[in-house]
Amino acid sequence: MTQLPIMNPLQTKIEEMNKQNLLSIIILTILLISCNTNSQKSDQKEEEKPLSFVITNMSDNEYPDNPDIGFRSKNYKNIFFTEGKIESTSETFKWNFTFYSNNSDSVSLDNLDISELIPTIPESIKSDEYLSYISCINQEWNRNQIHFMQDEFSSNMNKIVRIDLARNCLNSYLWEVILFVEEEGETLPYAHGWFDFPQNLYAQLFEKKNDIPFSVYKKPMEKWVDPKSEKVDLDILRTVIDTVKIEFQDLSDKMYPLTGARKKKFKEIIKPDTFKTMRDLQSDSTLFATFSSPGFYNKKDPRKTELGRLYHLKNVELLKIKTKSSRDTLYEMVLEFKHRVTDKETKLVIGGLNLNDFPMLSEQEVSNGWKNAMGIGNHSFYEGYTKHIETKSKNSSYYAMFLDKDNKWLDSHKIGVDGPIFHFSDEERKSLDLWLLSFERHALVGHYKIILE
Secondary structure (H helix, E strand, O other), X not given: OOOOOOOOHHHHHHHHHHHHHHHHHHHHHHHHHHHHHHHHHHHHHHHHOOEEEXXXXXXXXXXXXXXXXXXXXXXXXXXXXEEEEEEXXXXXXXXXXXEEEOOOOEEEEEEEEOHHHOOOOOHHHOOXXXXXXXXXXXXXXXXXXXXXXXXXXXXXXXXXXXXEEEEOOOOOOEEEEXXXXXXXXXXXXXXXXXXXXXXXXXXHHHHHHHOOOHHHOHHHHHOOOOOOOOEOOHHHOOEEEEEEOEEEEEOOOOOOOOOHHHHHHHHHEEEOOOOOOOHHHOOOOOEEEEEEOOOEEEEEEEEEOOHHXXXXXXXXXXXXXXXXXXXXXXXXXXXXXXXXXXXXXXXXXXXXXXXXXXXXXXXXXXXXXXXXXXXXXXXXXXXXHHHHHHOOHHHXXXXXXXXXXXXXXXXXXXXXXXXXXXXXXXXXXXXXXXXXXXXXXXXXXXXXXXXXX
16 A cells, blocks of 8 residues: 655645736636736727717808808708718728718718828928928818719618718818719708818828827817918929910900809909909909818908909910929929019919829819819819829828018908919910919919920
8 A cells, every 4th residue: 555645734734825926826827817818808809899970061041151042952951961970991091981861861971081081291301391381281271072972882772973071171070971862963961071081090090190299280180270371392292394485475464264163153252343354353352251160151251362463464484394292294383473463473283293293174174174272292183083082192292382572471361362274275285374272262363375496
């Protein structure tokens, strides 16, 4: 018979303690794993929870200066939307948007890429603090409206043929949704709503896109702050390689075509009361309806301008340039003006232009011309979804700005110009037309013809 080893009381106590410690470690490990799993599940649920927002509607009494009045569906709904939801997907910048009506109808934009709706500083100017600021501020304070056709959205309302989503030009969070129907061969607004994009999400996406704390730009992005007028080094934006021989004409002594948006917005011109030419608008006394929160035209708050700066066109230069963002030879146009009354000199510089992008149109078709906003790396005011996501502000070569005689930046919003429209008016593409869009694109305030030799 085998005799078991005799253990003294101390050894027995140590073995019991080791067993208890081992058991405690096992229990603690199980608890930690369980807590961590629950925490991950909780975080996952929090991430998957849709973000809701209220959608504001405005009646004609609340919005009497609405340019769509007289140019919208006969069944237009002043009160239509109730709320909306934004839901995350597996990709950072792709989100599912759903907008609900008071009749429980809905429209949805699934896997919507909103990366280009977030102002983005082009890589080529990130080293320059001032140009980065000007770029960012102008991208935010210029409208970017995207239209989605029937194969790009879903809805239980078969009559909806188009949806527009806009980041308007008032601050980072004020966005709009517009529904369209087709009547008698025209695509017309059916309902319009205003909503606040979730602020925390916006800040996160801005930081992800620019690799800069949102706090750096938060104040001017939320409430316009007049940028300082500092000297702009154009050599940061491009290298001049040649000067193109041209002739030019100032055609501002004519009236612009009252077609498209200019026909709808004609009533937003407050002063002069009557006018016959664009030259009549080239005055510091010209007033327009301003754009008020959450995003409507307001004639009770007239917007002053400095359009007298454009009265005398002294010279036009067309330069061939190279930029850091493109291998192509691009163009820069420089227009020099003298004020209507004073000795103020103003330069309009528009660069990063690819002349192949400009369509061939008659003057009556100017509303269909190539257009863009004042600033650096901007998207156009209105564009289709495919074009929108293909156009990357990060790699953009485009810039447009007003400068004084010392090359100091001037605020285009104060001058009263939103941006250029370009088109060729001949099949040989030798006759290039430049038109200037007024503040909020209510009117055209200049027309210049450049003849390429």
